[in-house]
Amino acid sequence: MPANRFNGFTNLGIGIGLRVPHYGHILEKKPVVDWFEIISENYMIDAGRPLEVLDKILEQYQVVQHGVSMYFGSTDPLNREHLKRLRQLVKRTNTPFLSDHLCWGSVDGNYTHDLLPMPYTFAAAKSTAERIRQVQDFVEVPVIVENVSSYAEFHLSEMSEWEFLSEVAEAADCGILLDVNNIYVSSQNHSFNPLDYVNNVPHERVGQIHLAGHSKFERYILDTHDHAVIDPVWKLYARAIELCGPTATLLEWDAKIPSFEEVHGEALKARKYLQAVNQRAADKSAAKAAPATRPARRQPVGV
């Protein structure tokens, strides 16, 4: 299940976001990291230091692109210039797939640089899926969509967020980047059970999982990516990989960024959950392979 057509049949392991404060450490120490995720928009440029660093990283590591401004849920025509630059970068990085968010964020060509929540309607699902298909056709690699964290809900919504995500993914025939921190943040802001979300998305479409930390305020939670992952989010993660299989996992840490070792160490906590899933899968297949007879009796000592 983890390597599927939505993630380019890759099985990447545990990665972290490539961030400027870690450039020096990575280039100098060349730490062992399964993969890095880059924010596409930071490298959709003609030349300069970011591309120089990226090229050096690409010599050593697998890189996957993650976007923040495709706005699948907006109704503006797709920005062709943006798409061309994105495709150029896809060719440069050889990313096996790319991701962006299930949200909107631009109106009449004006960009908010935010990930705004959508009304969960069938009409919105249809138009969003159409845009995802167009992008996928243009960039020629699989596109997976990520659920966002949100702080507001629409009266207009006709279904739950996970139903909407499923509806969009099915209609676009695309994969899902399941952000379990975002599920947790939204569940607290909108008072739903996050396990309902994790249990009910189409697991066979999940191509990647995101983990992150957030900030809790008195009356709401903000998705700030500036802390370690909290236990309830790890529990959601455990449930997600139990259902989806040992999926490519990435830790996002975007503000108050600590040392490379701390960020990578936090990401590697995912390993024990992945190992548990692998172990269960191995036990299951061993049990299947064993003959259906009574367990062998222990031999008496000395006989």
Place this chain on the structure above:
Amino acid sequence: MTPLTADWVMQRLATDGRAMADVVGEFIKPNDRLTSFERIELYNKQYWFRLIDIMYEDYAGIAALLGRKRFNKFAEEYLKKYPSRSGLLRNLGRKIVQFVSEAPELTAPHTQMVLEMAQCEWAQVEAFDAPQKTPLTIDDLLGKDPATTRLTLQPSITLLDLHYAVDRLLISVRKEGLRSEASNASEGVGSAPSRRRAAKAERAFVAVNRINNSVFLERLQEPAFAILKSLQAGATIVEAIEAATPEDADAVEWSAQVQEWFKNWMGMRWFCRK
């Protein structure tokens, strides 16, 4: 996005005069902790805080001249007039130079100083990631007639004729920024008035450029600047040099000086193929 009030909260009235709470309540659900208004206000605040913070980072020189409070107002007015039109944040300040001229009341009485700082900072944005074209080599120029040869400057180069030492102030602001990042301090040091005194009135000819993927602000002598300006405008080598030659120039010294400049510029790979 609707601008926030002076107290950085969402406007109470919509543009049509209705109560914003009523307008928002029509399409956003409240929950047991937040009203519809408060939920949308989270997004409204985040939009302004995020973009103003990004501008503060990218245009730290202007912020140093204006001070944080006045810069916030400047950035807010800029974003109202020129909201982002691109998914790439590097383009956020694409109209900043024009805006300083269009809204002098936001920077008065230091508008010229701020304008020149805006030119410097936007040139830095351009230099940071402009295309790198194949540089010309000495061999490319061998046998070429300077009377008919035109040279192209790298797209990363911007030539600025300044009347304030904003280039030097910008360098010191960036250095302080790096130092405060390293020490986790939240703000650089120095007040806006002392910054403005540091950017003293002084004519300076500056080439903002990128070498080995680092951006530099290079001070030039006036005739050197004039030669490069003419070349950038499409003059031939001879035309550019002639236009820049001082009336009282000693022919031998002038010729040696010009050769030295061209040697430096070639060394820095400032000329490229078209």
